[in-house]
Amino acid sequence: MKRRATSEQGRKDLRRLAALFRPYTGWMAGGCLLALAALLANVGLLAVSGHFIASMALAGAAGVVFNFFTPAALIRAFALVRTGGRYLERLVTHEATFRLLAQLRVWFYERLEPLAPARLQTLRATDLLSRIQADIDTLNQVYLRLFVPLVVAALASVVILAVMALFSVPVALGTALLLSVAGVWLPRWLQRRGAAAGARAVQTRAALRNTVADALGGDAELRVYGAQAHWHARVQAQSETLLDDQRALSGLSGLATGAVGLCANLALWWAVIAVAPAVAQGAIAPAQLAMLALFAMAAFEAVTPLPLAFQMLGEQLAAARRIFAVVDAEPAVSSPVGESPAPVDAGVVFDGVRFRYDASLPWVLDGFDLTLAPGSRTALVGASGAGKSSVLQLLARFWDCQEGRILLGGHTLGEYAPDDARRHIAVVSQDAYLFNGSVLDNLLLARPDADAEAIEAACRTARVHEVIMALPQGYDTPLGESGTRLSGGQARRLAIARALLKDAPILLLDEPTEGLDAATARALYDSLASAMAGRAVLLITHQLGPLAGLVDEVAVLDEGRIVQRGSPATLAAVDGPYRALQDLLG
Incomplete structure (x- = not known):
């Protein structure tokens, strides 16, 4: 029940962020489309290259004539799209990211001003600064590290599997199963495992900033009362807690990378095993075996960022809750519904x-x-x-x-x-x-x-x-x-x-x-x-x-x-x- 309530709250927070990002939908969509084009071009380049190299080798061994102009042209086209797409994708997604960052900061300041000073008295200056700077920077990663990978993975997987099914339905089905493991089950598992550590890391970083700021601001008093060692131990303890959470998250990240790589290699071997009988029977050209094997392996580029994206979701949601906790406070001073009157005098x-x-x-x-x-x-x-x-x-x-x-x-x-x-x-x-x-x-x-x-x-x-x-x-x-x-x-x-x-x-x-x-x-x-x-x-x-x-x-x-x-x-x-x-x- 608690996990369900937390999940629902997380979805509400993400919807609020999506509403804030709406003015820059065009930039966000443009970045996603360019990233999709670059990814598909890279997958296509690897698959066509495999087919081209295998066909050249077989043609040379058999001493037959081979039309290499068409695949060579495709390879050049994919290479150009991949290079240009990646450059433009970086340009557009980073422009969108900076615009979203500005939007978040302006939005936060506009809602912060009516709360000052009455509703901000319980917040320390360093904690408020941490929310303004670090937490908003964390929220800014929602687009680049979560939204773009998620949209691109979903669209690219559909396109890749549809094209793959034209050549071999069994390979497409096996690849789809492994893609679902690497792109759906693994990210959800990592999100559950990393949510607590990610949220705790956000809180610990904020507490550590407060402690360090207090130590620097009160250094003279700490020297007078001989309390420097105590404060140093406090900073050290918070640092160790943060490092423990970061080690846990790094371990999960390494596990995710290895798991996605394993799925990609299993997909390659599945393609070889599934297509080999058809090649032996002459139902499929031998060069297509190499193409499908590399095609299946390359398909996992679409889902590679997802485990890390969902692992970071815990930090992002914790940062969102810290931001929303401030702006959702009711101002101590109410504003009238209509226009303000014109004063009669300056009394x-x-x-x-x-x-x-x-x-x-x-x-x-x-x-x-x-x-x-x-x-x-x-x-x-x-x-x-x-x-x-x-x-x-x-x-x-x-x-x-x-x-x-x-x-x-x-x-x-x-x-x-x-x-x-x-x-x-x-x-x-x-x-x-x-x-x-x-x-x-x-x-x-x-x-x-x-x-x-x-x-x-x-x-x-x-x-x-x-x-x-x-x-x-x-x-x-x-x-x-x-x-x-x-x-x-x-x-x-x-x-x-x-x-x-x-x-x-x-x-x-x-x-x-x-x-x-x-x-x-x-x-x-x-x-x-x-x-x-x-x-x-x-x-x-x-x-x-x-x-x-x-x-x-x-x-x-x-x-x-x-x-x-x-x-x-x-x-x-x-x-x-x-x-x-x-x-x-x-």
């Missing part, structure tokens, strides 16, 4: 908002009320864990609140599609990511159609233009992985420039000076002062000193609700939560 209202990340966890926001008028500048402060960053998560529609409502431009936030809501918001987070591309590439992420004048204006406002121009290639300078060419303060200012380039009416700033020295923080706040002009701004920070003159109002958040509001000077002058927070943060 934001939080009205009695209650929010928690899981039903088993306490409320992060509990009766949260806050109004951001168009053009206003508000700082949201509070102790760590008070729920400040959660406010930004809700406004950016990464999560939906469970109770209360959030208004954006006079409409509830749930009326907007997530992307439409974010179009009105620019965010500078404390860990704004810079990609391994040029400065210009990173800026254009905010607005791909921005011209040079708009880009320079945003960078000047963020006070990063001079820094960029001092780089070796200016705006075309590669930043390296995570923007390593820039310092922390420069990277933050570039992130601000990117947010300004988006030209959104609402600006959210999450701890923009976190981890920066005092001089860099002051310079960054100077950049922020000009960047805030004309926008509704919500600044989340632990740095209370620079707030005077930077924001109009401060809201103090404690235990999920606003407990004090007012201008920085007013709140600093009276006893209360803001003063206590000042004393706590120094």
